[in-house]
Amino acid sequence: MTDPTLHDSSxxxxxxxxxxxxxxxxxxxxxxxxxxxxxxxxPSMAQALAYAAxxxxxxxxxxxxxxxxxxxxxxxxxxxxxxxxxxxxISAYHSLELSGxxxxxxxxxxFDKPLREHALVDAVGRLVPGGRR
Numbered sequence: 001m002t003d004p005t006l007h008d009s010s011x012x013x014x015x016x017x018x019x020x021x022x023x024x025x026x027x028x029x030x031x032x033x034x035x036x037x038x039x040x041x042x043p044s045m046a047q048a049l050a051y052a053a054x055x056x057x058x059x060x061x062x063x064x065x066x067x068x069x070x071x072x073x074x075x076x077x078x079x080x081x082x083x084x085x086x087x088x089x090i091s092a093y094h095s096l097e098l099s100g101x102x103x104x105x106x107x108x109x110x111f112d113k114p115l116r117e118h119a120l121v122d123a124v125g126r127l128v129p130g131g132r133r
Contacts, residue, residue, distance in 0.1 A: 013037075013058045013128060013130065014038045014039060014057045014058055015037050015038065015039045015040075015057060015059045015060075015061060015128065015131065016039075016040055016042075016057035016059070016060050017029055017032070017039055017040065017041035017042070017062075018042055018045065018048040018060070018061070018062040018074060019041065019061075019090075020043045020063060020065070020066050021063075022043070024063075024113075025041045026041070028041065028120075029041040031117055031120070031121065032061075032120075032121070032124060035121050037128070037132055037133075038131070040057070043066075044066060044067055044068045045066050045068045045069035045070075045073065045074045045077075048062075048074060049074070049077055049078070052078055052081070053081065056083055058128045059086050059087070059088070059124060059127050059131070060075060060085065060086070060088065061087075061090065061120070061124070062074050062075065062087065062088070062090070063090050063091065064089055064090065064091035064092075064093060064098065064102075065092075065093065071089045071090075071091070071102075071107075072089070072102060072107075075087050075105050075107065076106075079105075079106060086127035086128070087107045087108055088107065088109040088110070088111065088120070088123055088124070089102045089110045089111070090110075090111045090112075090113060091110070091111075091112060091113065092113040094112045098110075108127055109123045109127075
């Protein structure tokens, strides 16, 4: 793995953030860690999959469009490896078709960009009981 943005991911309560935009990735990491969650962030699907194989996260927060794939393919790959945790998709490309694909793939929540921070924090709090430090 190349230089992940890491914040105390030693716990199975960790939220895995996958976002290819550096500013958005950092913002999501700061938002969740600032609210007391353990979190780790990666810019690519490949890095996230390598991390999840070694240290399965409690929750996935993934952008829809990634440089090396998309959030739906990421979740499907994680599910194929046996991961069963909750997942949140974020996207600037909202459509009914995308929402349907995301739900069919197992996403628990779908949020449009720009994100309403409180909605994401509330969703992670619901999906990761005891996930705060």
